[in-house]
Amino acid sequence: xxxxxxxxxxxxxxxxxxxxxxxxxxxxxxxxxxxxxxxxxxxxxxxxxxxxxxxxxxxxxxxxxxxxxxxxxxxxxxxxxxxxxxxxxxxxxxxxxxxxxxxxxxxxxxxxxxxxxxxxxxxxxxxxxxxxxxxxxxxxxxxxxxxxxxxxxxxxxxxxxxxxxxxxxxxxxxxxxxxxxxxxxxxxxxxxxxxxxxxxxxxxxxxxxxxxx
Amino acid sequence: xxxxxxxxxxxxxxxxxxxxxxxxxxxxxxxxxxxxxxxxxxxxxxxxxxxxxxxxxxxxxxxxxxxxxxxxxxxxxxxxxxxxxxxxxxxxxxxxxxxxxxxxxxxxxxxxxxxxxxxxxxxxxxxxxxxxxxxxxxxxxxxxxxxxxxxxxxxxxxxxxxxxxxxxxxxxxxxxxxxxxxxxxxxxxxxxxxxxxxxxxxxxxxxxxxxxx
Numbered sequence: 001x002x003x004x005x006x007x008x009x010x011x012x013x014x015x016x017x018x019x020x021x022x023x024x025x026x027x028x029x030x031x032x033x034x035x036x037x038x039x040x041x042x043x044x045x046x047x048x049x050x051x052x053x054x055x056x057x058x059x060x061x062x063x064x065x066x067x068x069x070x071x072x073x074x075x076x077x078x079x080x081x082x083x084x085x086x087x088x089x090x091x092x093x094x095x096x097x098x099x100x101x102x103x104x105x106x107x108x109x110x111x112x113x114x115x116x117x118x119x120x121x122x123x124x125x126x127x128x129x130x131x132x133x134x135x136x137x138x139x140x141x142x143x144x145x146x147x148x149x150x151x152x153x154x155x156x157x158x159x160x161x162x163x164x165x166x167x168x169x170x171x172x173x174x175x176x177x178x179x180x181x182x183x184x185x186x187x188x189x190x191x192x193x194x195x196x197x198x199x200x201x202x203x204x205x206x207x208x209x210x211x212x213x
Numbered sequence: 214x215x216x217x218x219x220x221x222x223x224x225x226x227x228x229x230x231x232x233x234x235x236x237x238x239x240x241x242x243x244x245x246x247x248x249x250x251x252x253x254x255x256x257x258x259x260x261x262x263x264x265x266x267x268x269x270x271x272x273x274x275x276x277x278x279x280x281x282x283x284x285x286x287x288x289x290x291x292x293x294x295x296x297x298x299x300x301x302x303x304x305x306x307x308x309x310x311x312x313x314x315x316x317x318x319x320x321x322x323x324x325x326x327x328x329x330x331x332x333x334x335x336x337x338x339x340x341x342x343x344x345x346x347x348x349x350x351x352x353x354x355x356x357x358x359x360x361x362x363x364x365x366x367x368x369x370x371x372x373x374x375x376x377x378x379x380x381x382x383x384x385x386x387x388x389x390x391x392x393x394x395x396x397x398x399x400x401x402x403x404x405x406x407x408x409x410x411x412x413x414x415x416x417x418x419x420x421x422x423x424x425x426x
Contacts, residue, residue: 042340043347055351056318068311071318074287075310082306093295097288098281105269105284123338127255134256138268 001028003076004050004061006035007208010107010172011073012060017164018077020201022084033059034211040118074104077161090160099149103165106139110172110179117178133180136173140182140189147188153195167196175207214241215276216289217263219248220421223320223385224286225273230377231290233414235297246272247424253331287317290374303373312362316378319352323385323392330391346393349386353395353402360401366408380409388420 001024005012019025033047046057054061054071062076063069070076081088090096109132116128143150143166150166152159159167170193173182183190196202214237218225232238246260259270267274267284275289276282283289294301303309322345329341356363356379363379365372372380383406386392396403409415 041338041344043344051351054318055315055355056322056348057351058318064307066307068307069314070307070311071314072287074285075314079307079310094277094279094281094283094292097292098283101282101284101288102268105267105271109269119338119341123336125254125332125336128332131254131256135269138264138270142268 001065002063003028003030004033004047004053004059004063005030006033006059006210007205008210009059010110010168010207013168013171013205013207014073014161014165015060015062015076015080016205017168017201018080018088018161020204021158021164021199022080022087024080024083028062032211034213036212037118040115041120041123074100081161087158088161088164095149096160096162099143099146099162100165102139102142103162103169106136106143106169107165107172109133109135109139110169110176113178114176136179139169140173140186144186144189147186147192150189150192150196153192159196159199163196164201167193167199167202171197171202172207214278216241216243217246217260217266217272217274217276218243219246219272219423220418221423222272223323223381223420226381226384226418226420227286227374227378228273228275228289228293229418230381230414231293231301231374233417234371234377234412235293235300237293237296241275245424247426249425250331253328254333254336294374300371301374301377308362309373309375312356312359312375313378315352315355316375316382319349319356319382320378320385322346322348322352323382323389326391327389349392352382353399357399357402360399360405363402363405363409366405372409372412376409377414380406380412380415384410384415385420 019028036044038044051057053063053069056071058071060073060076061069061071064079070079113129113132116124150163152163170182173179232241249257251257264270266276266282269284271284273286273289274282274284277292283292326342326345329337363376365376383395386395
């Protein structure tokens with residue numbers, strides 16, 4: 001498999017962490033992508049091969065061994081899940097996907113804020129940023145109320161995709177200084193995350209800025 | 214099941230068309246949502262029950278019979294697919310999902326344009342709109358090259374989710390007057406769509422403006 005990748009993207013990190021947790025990371029060839037900072041508001045030159053494989057021209061894009069490009073992190077993780085016999089889904093798919101959808105929507109709000117910050121300041125809307133902050137707060141609150149579903153932490157069991165996505169959302173919140181501290185008023189999530197973030201799959205995928213060229 | 218719904222949203226229409234095609238539409242209670250036009254750039258009052266079920270506060274949100282909220286159109290359609298025994302996925306899942314991802318990314322670009330148009334004009338960026346137009350053009354071009362995978366048209370066979378999503382993307386392109394004609398230079402897609410759009414599931418879900426209150 002091939003993965004169009006960058007270390008800054010939490011959507012891409014989902015694929016990286018999931019593949020490591022189920023032992024498929026070594027099957028994936030990583031293609032580092034570059035992104036001029038203007039990606040947030042204009043068409044930019046794409047890393048060779050990206051738009052040819054996936055006309056959405058977005059990361060992550062996972063190209064399967066059969067050559068099918070999956071240009072969406074959920075679909076890419078589901079492909080890995082099928083290869084692993086369902087390790088990422090676990091015994092209660094609907095419950096797991098419902099928590100996953102919250103964490104994934106949270107990450108989308110984080111990335112929408114990132115793109116808004118990249119706009120020239122005169123085109124930036126504070127109310128748009130606030131809309132995303134409100135969404136992020138609601139999502140973290142909902143995750144706190146469902147913290148009993150976060151069961152895999154620093155131990156050797158394999159986490160499901162909801163746990164992986166919650167962990168990555170929390171980590172991104174810590175990484176970007178324009179995002180607030182998710183810990184206030186959320187003791188159960190905080191306790192779980194302090195162990196989850198120490199997993200080898202998380203330590204090996206700490207975010208870093210994407211090369212601009 | 215319950216579906217938080219509006220007739221304007223192509224993401225929501227995916228769930229509506231898919232449910233009709235596999236005979237599950239009558240199992241779903243529709244909850245009409247309202248959206249002030251400022252949803253594109255600020256937090257708005259939500260239809261009662263929406264944010265309580267799905268803190269992302271977005272449509273579609275499908276609540277399963279067991280009470281799990283799936284706040285993402287892909288996950289909602291996959292739930293329906295499991296209930297139907299895989300009718301929406303078909304015999305070649307990876308191929309189908311790779312085409313689906315293109316059509317879904319195309320719809321996302323359409324909706325990002327919609328949200329940009331809703332901004333006060335002084336905050337609107339032409340380069341952002343052009344970025345989305347470029348993405349839409351690339352995606353329709355890629356779909357044209359894969360038009361042989363669009364096999365279900367006006368006949369009685371049930372379409373897969375990629376076909377449904379391509380059909381909805383094409384229909385949305387026709388509905389919004391700020392989107393161009395997708396037909397130019399794409400004869401195979403055009404021929405297929407002229408039959409596909411006549412399916413009862415498509416005719417029954419023609420887009421209409423969302424109530425603002």
